[in-house]
Amino acid sequence: MSQRWVELRRREMASLLQPERVLYLVHGEKKIRSPLSQLYFCRYCSELRSLECVSHEVDSHYCPSCLENMPSAEAKLKKNRCANCFDCPCCMHTLSTRATNIPAPLPDDPTKTAMKKAYYLACGFCRWTSRDVGMADKSVASGGWQEPENPHTQRINKLIEYYQQLAQREKLERDRKKLARRRPFMPLAFSEKYGLGTRLQRTRPGAPITSLAGLSLKEGEDQKEINIEPAQALDEVEPLPEDCYTRPINLPEGTTLRQRLLQPDFQPAGASQLHPKHKHLLIKRSLRCRKCEHNLSKPEFNPTSIKFKIQLVAVSYIPEVRIMSIPNLRFQKESQVLLTLTNPVENITHVTLVACEEGDPEDINSTAKVMVPIKELVLAGKDAAAEYDELAEPQDFQDDPDVVAFRKSNKIGFFIKVVPQREGLGDVTVSFKIRHDFRNLAAPIRPSEEGDASTEAIWLTHHVELNLGPLAP
Amino acid sequence: QAQKTNPSAKIAAGAVVCVESEIRGDVTIGPRTVVHPKARIIAEAGPIIIGEGNLIEEQALIINSYPENIMPDTEGVEPKSMTIGINNVFEVGCVSQALQIGDNNVIESKADLGRNVVLTSGCIVGACCQVNTCEVIPENTVIYGSNSMRRLQTERPQPQTLQLDFLMKILPNYHHMKKAVKVTSTPVRNQAVTH
Numbered sequence: 001m002s003q004r005w006v007e008l009r010r011r012e013m014a015s016l017l018q019p020e021r022v023l024y025l026v027h028g029e030k031k032i033r034s035p036l037s038q039l040y041f042c043r044y045c046s047e048l049r050s051l052e053c054v055s056h057e058v059d060s061h062y063c064p065s066c067l068e069n070m071p072s073a074e075a076k077l078k079k080n081r082c083a084n085c086f087d088c089p090c091c092m093h094t095l096s097t098r099a100t101n102i103p104a105p106l107p108d109d110p111t112k113t114a115m116k117k118a119y120y121l122a123c124g125f126c127r128w129t130s131r132d133v134g135m136a137d138k139s140v141a142s143g144g145w146q147e148p149e150n151p152h153t154q155r156i157n158k159l160i161e162y163y164q165q166l167a168q169r170e171k172l173e174r175d176r177k178k179l180a181r182r183r184p185f186m187p188l189a190f191s192e193k194y195g196l197g198t199r200l201q202r203t204r205p206g207a208p209i210t211s212l213a214g215l216s217l218k219e220g221e222d223q224k225e226i227n228i229e230p231a232q233a234l235d236e237v238e239p240l241p242e243d244c245y246t247r248p249i250n251l252p253e254g255t256t257l258r259q260r261l262l263q264p265d266f267q268p269a270g271a272s273q274l275h276p277k278h279k280h281l282l283i284k285r286s287l288r289c290r291k292c293e294h295n296l297s298k299p300e301f302n303p304t305s306i307k308f309k310i311q312l313v314a315v316s317y318i319p320e321v322r323i324m325s326i327p328n329l330r331f332q333k334e335s336q337v338l339l340t341l342t343n344p345v346e347n348i349t350h351v352t353l354v355a356c357e358e359g360d361p362e363d364i365n366s367t368a369k370v371m372v373p374i375k376e377l378v379l380a381g382k383d384a385a386a387e388y389d390e391l392a393e394p395q396d397f398q399d400d401p402d403v404v405a406f407r408k409s410n411k412i413g414f415f416i417k418v419v420p421q422r423e424g425l426g427d428v429t430v431s432f433k434i435r436h437d438f439r440n441l442a443a444p445i446r447p448s449e450e451g452d453a454s455t456e457a458i459w460l461t462h463h464v465e466l467n468l469g470p471l472a473p
Numbered sequence: 474q475a476q477k478t479n480p481s482a483k484i485a486a487g488a489v490v491c492v493e494s495e496i497r498g499d500v501t502i503g504p505r506t507v508v509h510p511k512a513r514i515i516a517e518a519g520p521i522i523i524g525e526g527n528l529i530e531e532q533a534l535i536i537n538s539y540p541e542n543i544m545p546d547t548e549g550v551e552p553k554s555m556t557i558g559i560n561n562v563f564e565v566g567c568v569s570q571a572l573q574i575g576d577n578n579v580i581e582s583k584a585d586l587g588r589n590v591v592l593t594s595g596c597i598v599g600a601c602c603q604v605n606t607c608e609v610i611p612e613n614t615v616i617y618g619s620n621s622m623r624r625l626q627t628e629r630p631q632p633q634t635l636q637l638d639f640l641m642k643i644l645p646n647y648h649h650m651k652k653a654v655k656v657t658s659t660p661v662r663n664q665a666v667t668h
């Protein structure tokens with residue numbers, strides 16, 4: 001049993017840097033606890049934002065294998081698929097084009113044969129080739145491959161047209177009814193002006209579309225009536241083959257559910273009918289704070305570039321707490337845990353830690369009592385040139401050795417005392433609040449009366465939870 | 474560089490076996506087979522017979538070992554011999570304990586074959602796939618993916634003749650080779666050593 005514990009401990013020490021050990025609480029519509037590396041910071045609202053309290057917008061479409069950009073209209077036309085790249089129908093990997101030399105008769109002289117290049121698609125992962133499904137080799141490297149045509153395309157298109165027309169008609173009727181009700185209260189022109197902003201109108205899910213812009217004066221125009229034949233119900237169904245229950249199953253011959261459902265047009269049951277499909281496009285998205293409508297993250301347009309035009313991530317504004325080492329934790333015995341605090345900004349930051357009070361509504365997960373250092377911790381600014389500057393004098397901060405273990409450029413290590421309160425299995429979790437000063441460089445500098453040009457610092461408080469692992473046996 | 478003499482290894486003429494490879498026990502290697510440095514062929518519980526045209530890459534391990542529940546010193550255990558056919562490829566880092574391997578198979582990197590698997594011909598065992606069932610793998614099977622899924626392919630993998638020719642030319646330029654030991658029926662005073 002102790003050997004297993006040694007192994008667990010070893011694995012645990014290696015995982016202290018895992019991001020899920022330290023969680024920050026985000027105040028939004030939902031209280032979300034998430035590692036700092038996955039959070040954003042709106043510097044106009046001065047608040048942390050998680051992925052769930054921002055609105056996601058599609059920036060651009062691109063193909064993940066050929067990295068070709070595609071405007072949104074074109075992407076919609078091509079059903080969000082790349083024109084050049086194919087996916088293996090068997091393992092969903094990207095297919096590559098391979099060439100072989102085949103002897104083919106020369107067009108001038110049928111008796112002589114010359115080597116001509118023939119191209120086929122092959123998957124490097126599962127070794128599927130286009131010859132497996134009977135697709136003939138093409139003589140051009142790209143552009144020769146076609147997806148098989150869906151036999152029901154015409155019927156589906158007709159149905160779509162009919163229902164689109166029906167939906168439009170219904171919307172007009174609905175708007176007309178609403179307008180008739182509203183007329184006594186407000187004139188038509190005003191209601192559009194004092195309505196909600198279009199963006200919020202759009203992003204509210206489930207809300208009826210109230211824009212009256214659809215109400216046009218062209219109602220009198222005759223729209224072409226589209227009629228569809230109703231679907232016929234058949235009485236006779238194709239019977240199952242007689243040896244359905246007795247025939248031994250040949251697993252490699254059939255398709256898996258995933259392979260089948262990736263081709264919703266045909267859903268072939270046999271592997272010999274799996275045709276390759278064009279590759280799905282991926283999107284680049286930009287994030288926007290819901291309260292102040294500022295962009296939090298805006299990637300570059302070029303698919304090959306991983307940089308951002310706007311990148312307001314939390315790790316570059318909020319000091320980050322990380323666990324450095326955990327001693328053996330025992331039930332109701334006090335132990336010292338070593339944590340580190342890193343300062344991401346270039347000016348000196350003052351951090352105060354406050355333990356959570358009794359009955360704190362945010363403190364729901366902690367299973368241990370924690371004693372944090374009372375004094376204020378001072379973090380030096382992040383200086384990118386510090387390692388090259390040999391003449392720089394080390395700043396003297398006069399640290400209390402009981403509290404501060406070490407100091408290294410913009411990082412300090414400090415101790416907290418932990419007393420686990422719960423016995424048995426389960427991880428020891430502690431939580432406390434971090435209070436630090438933040439200089440908002442985004443806000444406009446207001447000329448103050450004393451002529452002081454420096455930006456004012458505001459104090460931000462975050463609730464942090466740490467997972468210290470299991471108790472020692 | 475001192476050659477590790479292994480008197481019971483029979484290396485046919487035309488095989489290219491690097492000195493840095495480890496060959497232990499009763500191993501027969503056919504002609505036109507290339508054994509890279511750091512490959513290990515260990516015949517513990519019986520002889521290994523490797524055919525011709527095979528390609529055994531670095532850190533591949535072909536081992537004829539005792540089954541797990543039998544101690545090496547047990548009496549009455551018959552040595553089973555391991556046969557490997559022609560034109561097989563053992564990619565980097567694979568482990569093969571299968572007693573019977575046919576022709577034209579490809580065992581990809583870090584694949585693991587158990588002792589009771591029988592590979593027929595044209596099979597491809599994908600990278601990191603573990604096959605330790607007790608069965609005969611049908612011809613032209615491809616085993617791939619993290620769940621070791623299987624499918625049949627219509628054509629067998631091509632023999633790596635180009636690669637083999639290239640290696641047989643280039644490897645002797647950079648590595649010392651183990652000298653070929655021809656199996657002679659008549660005993661002579663000196664061991665017949667031919668290049």
